[in-house]
Amino acid sequence: MKKKVQFLYDCGEFFYSKNVNKSEYFYREALALTEGTNSLMEGRVLFKLGFVEKNEGNLSTSLRYFNKAKEIFKDKNDIERLASVYFDIGYVYRYKNQMDVEYDFYKKGLKLSEGGSETLIGKGYLHLGNYYTLLKKLDSSIYFYNKALDVFKKINKDNRIYNVYNNISNTYYKQGRYNKVISIRSLVLKYAKKENNKLLITVNYHNIAAAYRQLKDYKKVKKYLDSAILVAEEENFKLRLSKSYNSISKISYSLKDYKEAFLQQQKYKIFSDSIFKSQLSNTIEEVELKNKHKVEKKNLEILNQEQAFDKKLYLSIILVFLLLGIPLVILLYRNSINKNKIIQSNLEKEKIKKEVLLQKFKRSEIEIKSLVADNSMRLEFLKQLLLKLKVERKSIDSVDVKNYIKDLTFKIQQQITTEIKLSLLKNKIDVINDGFDNMLIANYKELTKTEREVCALLRLNLSVKEIASIRNTSSDAVKATRYRIRKKMNARKDQKLEVFIQNLKI
Template structure:
């Protein structure tokens, strides 16, 4: 225990020293930027600074990428695309998947416009990788195929990257022979071109396949090599991932003390770099390890930390999606207003010319003036109609973009509730077998807190707030149009409008699937839904 404490503080000291050194380099590079005269050279230097810090400190890398983007924004050149591409990686590492996808898609359009085939293929792979984290496997595979098609006959590094992604994809499909096939193809290419970082990336993924096959000792050996390489190259994200994955193998071997040690190290690095996605995963794992070690209080506290980071990631994704939609709509409305103002200015100029012409000739009928005025009014009315149409489109976009994130929130909440219920049941069983009154009382108090947490999580406050935003006005429409519907039936209609399944609705309402099916039947009857038409489709077609 003594040596473990010394090692931990030594590790923190090294990290702090490295951080101070990076701070001084960061400041010096900012000073150099001021001395560069042309924007083109300044943007290139900023981008190279971002590349230097990318594997060392993501916040400092993000600063330089954003500065490079600011100098090139709207120019549609390759530097703008490269900066957007890198910012997509930064946002992905921080768990902001919707924002990451937005940056990648903008970079994709720029690379396509500039006919940069190699970078276009690369961004296809990375878009597919984001869809992996969003659990949209069809879209993930679609973009992997696009990337491979573009990379044929081109860069071997790029093709190796595509094979690596496909190997990972087939691993998650549990088609392990296919995954090993693609991993070996990637490994051959990377060794051939002596890409050390890519070789270790493939090793990492092979270890993942071995893990699924139960070959845990081999997993630890391979991932220890990857960890050694990551430390040598100071790749912080790879370091925290490697610690986490080694801990997972030790957990499977029931060596929980070693697993806890590696998870502690993973959390230290992830907290330093603010890797929220990694923190959520590591806190969840260390909670389960402590539970296996019968450290129930620690397991509960770590589970609470997991919940904080998990909810933060989901909330960030929802907020980013809604803000993105609102910004796009605001831009459309502003553009339309400018067009209307330009039309009004043109009309005013024409009106002045007409008045002058009338005064000059004293014979032009007044009807010309009235006609012009009528035309202008029609244009303004048409412009207002266009603005209303845009507002309606943005509401539909909010609904569609939030549906997947709400499903993710329901699944995450259900998994968390199931874990807490199992923990509560085992605590109660443990309490019955213990003689000590003091220990029994402690377990009783802890059980009460967990029961409170279960009750709180079951309310799904965050989800209901988002549902209220998306279904704004929908409930009022149901009350007006279908007066026979009860409050419960209207709430189920709102959830069906989100295209949620019976099981998901039952989980949200803390009810049984049979009860929801009965409610669906009553809704069909009261709304006179035509035979053969799905209830969800009928509700989604209703206009608010």
């Protein structure tokens, strides 16, 4: 078993910088064999999966893996790996914009690294350089980058040396030294291609494009962004795809290619939404796991109380037989007290379950508000784009260009109208169907999620065509769903299904 796990781990290591999907597959296979063993190998696998999830933009999942690995390294007293995981947890908090927490983990990592591995110390200096770059304290940033560079040059760590160069270029960018940025990042890009490090390749393509954008060399900007997207698509780097599509949208807008700007903004929206929903889903999962742990803990307490009660009961019976003078009333009284305790414990258990449900509702409310806010931002972008097009149309003499802009303006206006209608319809569904889905789950357990959603739309008295349009499906599919709903709810054939559903009491 140990040899198989080691083989799977080594395969994951081999593919990590070459094919992330294959690397993740081998790490997860290794985790399936080690999960729950609290072994050092389980910690190492969790640590690597934390990196994979971070690169895919799943920050909450990444933190969960890192924290599990941290507890195992702490339990095994593996100081070097514990210090390393502290650095990487801090780096995740950087992306979550929690800079105080980020700095605390860097300090913990450096403290553990003292007198140990020089590679680890250099890694700590590198993270501090990044931290001060974000704070715009560029002198401090350069100071720590140079310390890291000295350490890695001393021990001939090429991959770390180029990593430092990569970060020094960020500082030059903030200082406006764009030619210097292009020079350093081109050097790092050459190294990344040599090592076939896909993530480093796409990051450097993107950042070289950013430098050329500042120099207004838009042809090269487009060239490098296209290369960044090509690599990111191959490896499914959602975070990198989101950033690159957003950059292309802005460049197209600057060049007055409004149609391209709009299309690229839609692609950016798809990937940014995907990352947001993934993070939100992982956050809800974390809350559920914590509350599940509370419930399990409470169940254990109840079980211990019941066992204690049984012991007391047996002891009381023995004493009755030994003393022959203990009244039966005392036994019954004790029995009553312990039963009341168990009932109280059960009530507390139910209370915790209600808290879990309440937190789910709150998370759902947060998701809805975030999506509404995102929809408002998208509407504002479309309105600004529409206004800009109208202004540009007046200043252009070409009839063909004017007609093209008029056609594009009409399409964007239609998009704005559709977005507003969908927002109003969503609000109406939320208000009218409050508690309706829970009632269906409780009383009609055979209904699927899709069938419950169609029930909610039927309750609004929407037609088959309207429901098909909202759900992006065919009218025949909606009719088939209606037939299954009527059958599962035992609705009378002589009564309209919409009327039957509207008469249901919540």
